[in-house]
Amino acid sequence: MTDAADLTARLIRCPSVTPEEGGALVLLAEMLGKAGFDVHRVDRNGTPNLFARWGAKGVRTFGFNGHTDVVPPGDLGSWSHPPFGGHVEDGIIWGRGATDMKSGVAAFTAAAIDFVTLTPPDGAVILTITGDEEGASKDGTPALLDWMTEQGERMDVCVVGEPSNPDQMGEMMKIGRRGSVTFHITATGIQGHAAYPHRANNPLHALTRYLNELIAAPLDQGTDHFDPTGLQITTIDCGNPASNVIPETATAVVNIRFNDLHSGASLIHDLTARADKLSAETGVALKIAADISGEAFLTEPGPFVDLVRDVVTAECGRQPVLSTSGGTSDARYIKDHCPVVEFGLVGHFMHQVDERVPENQVRQLKDIYQRILERYFA
Structure with missing residues (x-):
């Protein structure tokens, strides 16, 4: 089994402050390639991006989207542990990107690898991961979507792994953005x-x-x-x-x-x-x-939204609010490609000094993503 918490710590150790790749996409490409994914670097104008697909083209396809770039750490002396050390202590992973959103990328990468390995689906799984979400993002997810169009690649639905919960896992999922x-x-x-x-x-x-x-x-x-x-x-x-x-x-x-x-x-x-x-x-x-x-957008409640909400409810013991709150995310690009929702971790420590996340929360998120895949392809 792929440990999403361990992968989070390894990704944090990659100093990928926008626009630097820092080794994060190289690490993910190697893991996904070994698991049988067809992996491509889709860099544009020096911006690093990664596309990975398991399964054939033209079949039912589930997608995940996320980013490995992070904001600068600020004053290093203000941190309890080095921001790119990936320090783990008492069940807590410390470092820049622990919440936003190397943990989310680690969770859906681990879920996708274990899912296609243990129960190969009658369909395809696509991962689109950018190194330019915290910056201008013009050559990040938009570049991936442009490349996918050129290559005849398409997701039928997509989950963006941005932190979506205010205080507890399962409180909220995003079905649109202002x-x-x-x-x-x-x-x-x-x-x-x-x-x-x-x-x-x-x-x-x-x-x-x-x-x-x-x-x-x-x-x-x-x-x-x-x-x-x-x-x-x-x-x-x-x-x-x-x-x-x-x-x-x-x-x-x-x-x-x-x-x-x-x-x-x-x-x-x-x-x-x-x-x-x-x-x-x-x-x-x-x-x-x-x-x-x-632009403002909404993924109307229906089978896809219900599937994600039902899995989150079963795994977390509470039904998430369907929300359009918060700032912008790369879902604003994906909504023109396919229906998209956002579900990820609790966002308490995003962009803060001493950014951190509980290991068990990352593992729970992986379980949620894997259950979503199982339900989608059932």
């Missing part, structure tokens, strides 16, 4: 002396009015599976060191996490129209630049 769009707003007026405002046009006055209008009322009240859309002003600046000078320009950044009542394009259209209207009223030029990092 979208995210960031707006960079630049207001340009006329510089002048603060004592003679009639000779200037203060961009801060127009900008703050614009921002106040954005937060004056909620964008919506939420939907059956999504919370209300959230809008947050994250910075306002004009770079003005002088108290007696009206600045020429001012900037602000706004992030919107939106539900399925909106799209990135519809929000860009709305905020741009508001800016144009205020520009005409004030004479201050408000310009909008926007970056969409993901």
Whole structure:
């Protein structure tokens, strides 16, 4: 049997801070190849990715997705154990990636290897593992999906192994995610002396009015599976060191996490129209630049969602809430390829100093993934 906890510790010892591969994908490729998987490195623009398939093409196929890259550890002196030491003590695995998400990758890799070895299915199992989820991710999972299309590879359904539980195993699984769009707003007026405002046009006055209008009322009240859309002003600046000078320009950044009542394009259209209207009223030029990092999506409850939920309930003794909360994940790319859900560990220590995970939790996650495979191919 493949020990997912031991594999987690071995992966942690690979210093794979984005964009470095650190040996993690090499380790997984070797293990999967020995287990009979057809393994390919799918690197794009220097970004490391791994594709592995057991079974033939064109048959019923179950997929897993995850990442081995991690965020930087920060101040090494703040750690109780070296962040890339994979230290194990009193049933706890310590190190960067212990929670997010080398443990998830280890769990589904171990589950897939043992499943195809012990009970070879009438179908195929695909693993897509990227080294670029914590970074820009443009050449991570999207590169894997592009390569799969070129090669005629396809998953029928997919589980992403990101941490999904708030406090206890089995509390929550993700069946969708909110979208995210960031707006960079630049207001340009006329510089002048603060004592003679009639000779200037203060961009801060127009900008703050614009921002106040954005937060004056909620964008919506939420939907059956999504919370209300959230809008947050994250910075306002004009770079003005002088108290007696009206600045020429001012900037602000706004992030919107939106539900399925909106799209990135519809929000860009709305905020741009508001800016144009205020520009005409004030004479201050408000310009909008926007970056969409993901669209809202939902995997509708049905046989696939029910299968995963039923297995989690049986293994954990509690029925998980079907949630769309949290930030973005690589599920935002996979949803265009096949139905996708997310289920993984408790996420308490993600990105923290002294990131760690209980060994028994990783082994339990492996058992859940293996049971999901057994049920899917039954």
